[in-house]
Amino acid sequence: MHVPDGFINAPVSIAAGVAAAGAVAVSLRGARRELDERTAPLAGLVAAFIFSVQMLNFPVAAGTSGHLLGGALAAVLVGPYTGVLCVSVVLLMQGLLFADGGLTALGVNVMNMAVVTVIVAYAVFRGLVKILPDTRRSVTAAAFTGALLSVPAAAGMFTLLYALGGTTDVPVGKVFTAMVGVHVLIGIGEAAITALTVGAVLAVRPDLVHGAGSLVTPLKLRVDGRLVDAPAAAPVRTPAPAAARSTTKIWAAGLVTALLLAGFVSFYASSSPDGLEKVAADQGIDQKVTEHAAADSPLADYGVKDISDARLSGGLAGVIGVGATVAVGSGVFWAVRRRRADGHGADDRAAASAAL
Template identity: 65%
Template sequence: MHVPDGFLDAPTSAATGAVAVAAVGVALLKARNELDDKTAPMAGLVAAFIFAVQMLNFPVGTGTSGHLMGGALAAVLVGPWTGVLCVSVVLLVQSLLFADGGITALGTNIVLMAVTTVLVGWIAFRLLQAVLPKRLSLTPVQAGIGAFASVPVAASVFVLLYAVGGTADIAFHTLMTAMFGVHTLIGIGEGVITCLAVGAIIGVRPDLVYGARPVLARRELVIKKPAVA
């Protein structure tokens, strides 16, 4: 979903740039409440993982491919505010060094992939945690569902932005149908990757997963008494 230069007009790109700056600024302040001796090292690893996995595309149809966006994954692993920062850094590096996403469209890409996917993925994840049994084994599935939901929503936000400031004359319903359909398929891949990644970490160190902390806090400490000879 990396938006290149020229897809949106200057006023729309400037507006999304302002929103992106504001969102990153708030995230910088709020992330202080999430970062600790466990989350801080994880943030760097999460950013590196998302950067690497975004380089790998998986096919979703003839001539169409998708890649991990990583917003929901980052939110579950290190917290939503830190997740916004992780994905924003990845998008900045990709734009400046690899020309993946336009420089003038950087604000748009941050709004779509670092803000929208984190927000939607985290809200869906927390809602599932609230209504489903508080089991650690469900955390990867909840994260995967949140990741799946975040992708078509981000695609829909792009369509709305394009309807406001798109540089080509494309019918709204045509663009929405194409974007939503393709990104629903991409969302399946996003959900699977997110579920597997979160599950792998929970299997080894569940305390490193930010989104699993409420579940871990509810677990009772069971002390086994030594057997009497």
């Protein structure tokens, strides 16, 4: 659903860019509460994984394909604020390096694919988790449902922006019907990918799934005959299992998976236009599309310039994209995490000064 330059006029694109910048600013602040020394590098990995899976277009109807948007997956795994940042990093890398999604439309794409998907998916997810039993199946089912609904919601947001600033005269009703209709089908694929990924992480490290906090049983102490939650700073006499002390193995496994998906499996992805491209061509809303500012990028269209072998060219581009996304994403999230640590240190110093 990457909107190119020319679909939405300049005033609405600018307004969407301002709104997207505000959402990213809020998310940067909120992510400070979600990220710690374990989850910060995993957030960068989630961004890279979303990048790789977005290269795997799957068929949804005759002549139409879809791909993961990733908002629901990121929100459940690393939290809603961090999730917005994950998808935004992916969109930035795609726009700058691969000429995928217009640069003047970056704000539109962030609003559609990052902000709306995360808000809708996480709201649905949290609502279901509260009423379902505290089990892994419930978390997976809630993630599936949130992802399923987030995709047509993003299609609805695009329609709204088109209604406000579309550059062609196609009736909004036609655009809405076509966009939501095809993206309901794409939502099924989104939901399946999200549920499978969340379920896989839950199976090995439920403590690393942000949305599965209810599954982590707090340590109990017996005080005066009653069981109470142990304080967070209570000493632990027995060493934690190795898997709980380190995220290195799961990080490495996730990175290898992302590299394989982008570098090898992506060659077998559907070549049919995605839902937005198909609707745009059928309804005529692509008449004023303009050339991408990064069209001459050596990685444009997910291929390495001057490499004639399509398999090798696409595979190398995918590997470079995963590497760039994990590097930029990890840098952003480590910086956010350091701000959190610095903030805690300042609070501690202030408290010590007040005590004196």
